[in-house]
Amino acid sequence: MHRLSPSVRSILVTGAALGALAATPALAQDAPVEAAAVEEATEGEIVVTARRREESLIDVPISMSVVTGDSLVASGAADITALQDKTPNLTLQIARGSNSTLIAFSRGVGQQDPLWGFEPGVALYIDDVYVARPQGAVLDIFDVERVEVLRGPQGTLYGRNTIGGAVKYVTRRLGNDYKASFRGSYGSYNQIDLVGQVVVPLGDTLSLGAAVAQYWRDGYGTNLTTGAEHYDKDVLAARVSAEFTPTDNIFVRVAGDRTLDRSNPRHGTRLLPNGADPIYAPTDSVYDTRAGIGDDNRVETRGLSITGEIGLSDMLTFKTITAWRDGSTDTLIDFDNTIQPTLDIPAEYSDRQFTQELQLLYEGDRIQGVFGVYYLNGRASGAFDTVVGLLNTTTLTAGEVFTKSYAAFGDFSFDLTDQFKISAGLRYTRDEKTGSVYRQNFTGIRSPWFGNATAVPGLIRSDYTNSRDFEKLTPRLSLSYQPHSDLNLYASYGKGFKSGGFDMRGDVVLTPTTVNGYNPETIDSYEIGMKGAFLDRKLFVNLAGFYSDYKDQQVTIQVPALPSGIASFVDNAGKGEIYGFELETRMVPSRHFQASVVVGYTHADYKEFLTFIGGGTTPVDVSDQRAFQNTPEWTANASFTWSNDVAGGVLAFTPAISFRSDTQMFELATPALDQDGYALVDAALNWTSGDGRYRVGVAARNLTDARYRVGGYNFPGALLGNSVIGYYGPPRTVTGTFEIKF
Structure with a gap:
């Protein structure tokens, strides 16, 4: 079985190997300080597993970014949403309501709606284990070696629901050394981060590891009704693992993780008044709320995985990945942001999944590749009340979706000559889904499901169970030309698809066809690119241009529908055209200075958007009135790192600025919610001792204290309290950190 050399492992840990990725903020912050640190780094390679096997980043014909965990920590990143500021054409944000639910978009493709039963468009993997639900997916930065961000459809190797790309969270291997x-941090708003990690070898073949992290922070704002913190953080996370290596050809890893988020719910803040009534007036601070529904919130996720690798020969390796995950969420969202139950949503979600993947990897002189099979068995369920207090009515929505997914895939690269390589892959996927939806009106504030036993039952709006199967072939093809080892020119084609399903808010009274569910969406993506190292490996450039043909996009539309509250339906909207480019550069003129520039451009345009309007029964094309959500046309980041020998170590200073152009929150323009372009300025100062044991750092984020919306809800109208509410990114924060390694 292939093993990484000590020098390559060192490069991966330090993030100093510059395979051209401007996403890694600082070289000297991560590494033990040596006189030739930069020179050694530029001679190595970043090793990634984007194609399910270990390869040099330059050799992989995929537009992707790699960010080390150490560099994220050194920059003061709170969680993986910080990748949005460092990676072109990417949106990673904390969703509305909960502190732990992830909204992800890449190149215009993603998932806005985190309700159970809906599939993500950008998949999240933890050590090659697919995380099917966005709840609990806002991962904190601890015990992570690197994060790989793969752009464009990854349907061949990673399957359905990677139609926009994939984010791979790769934790550290334990090794055989103690x-x-x-790491302890203290910062603005009484932020306290405590992270401890240990690896204990038991003989030469068995190692045990554990990592525990506790995060506390006061709120950026206050609930002016209850006095509770708003936008606070209270998260406890832990991972334990065991690695067994009885021979050079056998490796087994057992890993378990648990995260408990007890942060208060995010209710958002009102953006518009509702007449002259002062209780509906916006607050002075965008981080304050007047929500009266309460402050109880609890999100728990757990996982267990077993990974085994057996070297069958010098060229063949068998790999098995068995995993189980589950999660539960109890949360509250106060849409009207007042003490009154004008528009309140108490909600609960739960999910579980079992996955099994088998792979056979081949690595020959001129042929490399992988063949595999995959199985998923999952259940997602939940319930919520839509309380319209001014009408004294509640609509209960409850349901569940069972999913079985089967897939077989293969992906192989052929070295036609020393310079020309062709890679081809194909995946067959079959999904079997059964969805159940129940909606009922009640008179009273809340339904019996959420504690009101006196609520009077009314019209049953939906009560159905239906099943559908979906299957698809997703090919991939690429051609690479490498005139030498430091330059790769490539062209590729890939198809992706996101599975169909059932609208868990489906209202049979308003939209009778909802019982039939909605169809899959597909994308055909074409890409040309270059990855190269120039000027004696002092300049690294990644450049990719892409064009995508997007069909049958799944769009969730929610509109007021009194007296039933809110109506929802999922449209397969029609056709979209997406094209753009990504540029990542890094310059390393000396061991004391480096700079990086990242630019992303996405032009996303609907060519057809079919929907029902005004109660009509014939779909109407409104493509000229719709735009892609969460897709800024321009994203950019620039940073530099200056470092010098100071007090027996290295002092490194890294300022950075990131920019995102105008963004629409939803397909239909909403001026009160849509976010104008904005820039964020960050800076980090880190001192690392010469032996790498100690680090002292200060990180400042959003130095200009910009206010920018990352989400919102739009329910206008007097009876719904004119509930147009926004959710905001963090204000200016400063954090000091001390880290010691034993």
Whole structure:
């Protein structure tokens, strides 16, 4: 079985290997300080597993970014949403309501609606284990070696629901040496981060590891009704693992993780008044709320995985990945942001999944590749009340979706000559889904499901169970020309699809066809690119241009529908055209200075958007009135790192600025919610001792204290309290950190 050399492992840990990725903020912050740190880094390679096997980043014909965990920590990143500021054409944001639910978009493709039963468009993987639900997917930065961000459809190797790309969270291998570390941070709003990690070898073949992280922070604002913190953080996370290596050809890893988020719910803030009534007036601070529904929120996720690798020969490796995950969410959203139950949503979600993947990897002189099979068995369920207090009515929505998914895939690269390589892959996927939806009106504030036993039952709006099967072939093809080892020119084609399903808010009274569910969406993506190292490996450039043909996009539309509250339906909207480019550069003129520039451009345009309007029964094309959500046309980041020898170590200073152009929150323009372009300025100062044991750092984020919306809801109208509410990114924060390694 292939093993990474110590030098390559060192490069991966330090993030100093510059395979052209401007996403890694600072070289010297991560590495033990040596006189030739930069020179050694530029001679190595970043090793990634984007094609399910270990390869040099330059050799992979995919537009992707790699960010080390150490560099994220050194920059003061709170969680993986910080990748949005460092990676072109990417949106990673904390969703509305909960502190732990992820909204992800890449190149215009993603998932706005985190309700159970809906599939993500950008898939999240933890150590090659697919995380099917966005709840609990806002991962904190601990015990992580690197994060790989793959752009464009990854349907061949990663399957359905990677139609926009994939984010791979790769934790550290334990190894056979004793290691321990502790990191403590204190910052603005009484932020306290405590992270401890330890690896204990038991003989030459078995190692045990554990990592525990506790995060506390006061709120950026206050609930002016209850006095509770708003936008606070209270998260406890832990991972334990065991690695068994009885021979050079056998590796087994057992890993478990648990995260408990007890942060208060995010109710948002009102953006518009509702007449002259002062209780509906916007607050002075965008981080304050007047929500009266309460402050109880709890999100728990757990996982267990077993990974085994057996070297069958010098060229063949068998790999198995068995995993189980589950999660539960109890949350509250106060849409009207007042003490009154004008528009309140108490909600609960739960999910579980079992996955099994088998792979056979081949690595020959001129042929490399992988063949595999995959199985998923999952259940997602939930319930919520839509309380319209001014009408004294509640609509209960409850349901569940069972999914079985089967897939077989293969992806192989052929070295036609020393310079020309062709890679081809194909995946067959079959999904079997059964969905159940129940909606009922009640008179009273809340339904019996959420504690009001006196609520008077009314019209049953939906009560159905239906099943549908979906299947698809998703091919991939690429051609690479490498005139030398430091330059790769490539062209590729890939197809992706996101599975169809059932609208968990489906209202049979308003939209009788909802019982039939909605169809899959598909994308055909074409890409040309270059990855190269120039000027004696002092300049690294990644450049990719792409064109995508997007069909049958799944769009969730929610509109007021009194007296039933809110109506929802899912449209397969029609056709979209997406094209753009990504540029990532890094310059390393000396060991004391480096700079990076990242630019992303996405032009996303609907060519057809079919929907029902005004109660009509014939779909109407409104493509000239719709735009892609969460897709800024321009994203950019620039940073530099200056470093010098100071007090027996290295002092590194890294300022950075990131920019995102105008963004629409939903397909239909909403001026009160849509976000104008904005820039964020960050800076980090880190001192690392010469032996790498100690680090002292200060990180400042959003230095200009910009106010920018990352989400919102739009329910206008007097009876719904004119509930147009926004959710905001963090204000200016400063955090000091001390880290020690034993």
